[in-house]
Amino acid sequence: MRDVARLAGVGMKTVSRVINSEPNVSATTLARVEDAIARLNYEPDVHAGSLRRTGGLTRTIGLLVGSVANPFSGSIHRAVEDVATERGFAVFASSLDEDPSRERVAVSAFLQRRVDGLILTRIGPSQGYLLPEQQHGTPLVFVDRPAVGIDADTVVSDNVGGSALATRRLLDLGHRRIAFLGDRPDIWTMGQRRQGFLEELGRAGVSTNDAPVIDHLEDEVQTYRAATALLSGPHPPSAIFSSQNLITIGVIRALRDLGLQRRVALIGFDDVPMADLLEPGISVVAQDPEAIGAAAARHLFARLDGDEEPSHTTVIPTRFIERGSGEIAPVGG
Amino acid sequence: MRDVARLAGVGMKTVSRVINSEPNVSATTLARVEDAIARLNYEPDVHAGSLRRTGGLTRTIGLLVGSVANPFSGSIHRAVEDVATERGFAVFASSLDEDPSRERVAVSAFLQRRVDGLILTRIGPSQGYLLPEQQHGTPLVFVDRPAVGIDADTVVSDNVGGSALATRRLLDLGHRRIAFLGDRPDIWTMGQRRQGFLEELGRAGVSTNDAPVIDHLEDEVQTYRAATALLSGPHPPSAIFSSQNLITIGVIRALRDLGLQRRVALIGFDDVPMADLLEPGISVVAQDPEAIGAAAARHLFARLDGDEEPSHTTVIPTRFIERGSGEIAPVGG
DNA sequence: TTGAAAGCGCTAACAA
């Protein structure tokens, strides 16, 4: 910056004024300074600026997601980025992999880079460690799952409602023995989906005690085995509600290999790529990650703009997509 | 930091030493300082530090990709992040959407935040504007496509080789009329894939003049129309090589709707999700985005570590995945 | 309309 000032033959403060589009710079001076900036390929240092500036923003936000390689996270990321870019903010992203220790490390890395706000998918059991940061004025928005031990803005999918709706569709077709296949039950979203499923069964007067509920399915292979056993067992279900992407795929494989894909109904929570090209097409309860990301970013910037309202939870609706597999009636029913 | 020093009853420099794990701090002092840091929830400011530090790194890199919502980019991002995190670096990511103006804006945003290096998928016609930055010592690595107007490390897929291999497989099955369906031909990767295709035809002595080559297919719908017209026309091909994901999906739909999915062979460049669950499974030339990202990150850090070798282009091999659609022999052949 | 001096949070260089 000193070089620019020297080349333009002005004081540093004048260069500063030009960079920040402040008033009180004559047209001639402005032109000279801009010329010097271009000639020297000068890029002002955002951080050096925010050091002294009152309320000094770095125009940077941090985003913590499951994994940037995961399409759900990617869509959230993109939506956040679009809002951020529009306001001249850059986005740091970090993957957590369901590992609580990474959450702390990543938050700390962002804080040390003085992000102006944080959007995060919590992993750890409590986010109380963020209280001082929140009191200090850093806006926090939780996505996908609510935080524990801290009160902050939150954006989640309508897990309970979406699951209940899927369950209702199966019940309406006449299914009475519907299986629920779930991931680790300690993951908040899984608990919600299971709850939506069981509540809807209850409302329909179907006993929830002997409803086949299988949990702890952590990947496609485990799911395949569990689904195969279930479907070949003494009391196979006539329909399956799978609570997550990878589980849905495992179930599809199991149904295929048993030749049951047109006899047993299947609805998955979370959309599956190419689902409409499979035979039958896979009916799903789709989430709206773009809407989640956009809502989270909007909340964050509202806080940055001075919004002092009490913290707010936004529930993003899910959408049922009919493609065939969820419209199979029970055999003989 | 001053507060920490005061609370611990030491000088600022001592706190600095503790933060940076420098030697010459007694165990007692260390404990007192660490206690004060914990009590005050102090997080050192990375940027303030790098301001004065000689060679001052911000331990931050910038990544420019097509879109963070795109799985190919997501995998590259993740691989880069893994290498970066291991070294205590944070990653800025930005989506370009094939828009040259966004490239400049994003690069500038990163430079103003003083990233220590840049990994980028170029979009604009020339990256000469990065020359001053490169001379200034910022390592640059281009991924997916080589840069124009600047000499820098580059990591790309083996587009020519992968396409030639796919073409050879079709030729070996007896196909002689093979169609190439491509995206915008000005995209470097498209040109390479087309070249691999045509060269292999040439090597087999098949005339490349009347080989059906259709370009400018920018989405699924355009592809569907073009493929339908081609397959219903007077001289339909017995095999199709599609040069990209979305195009492959458009072709699958067209084949399905014409009932030709088991009569016309199809090989796609780029893997397609769930491809093995389709009927027939879709054979593809798969890229390895993780390897691309990992190689790019390794090059970047090697430069940061002082590597002064001439710039180097790494070609990441592709992998042919046989799933059925590419193993269909020509009818009557 | 412009610029000089002080200071943001930190580290380099040097002294104690």
Add this chain to the structure above:
DNA sequence: TTGTTAGCGCTTTCAA
């Protein structure tokens, strides 16, 4: 082993 002073690139405050 520890602390002091100057200064990184910028903005503030205030004077010209």
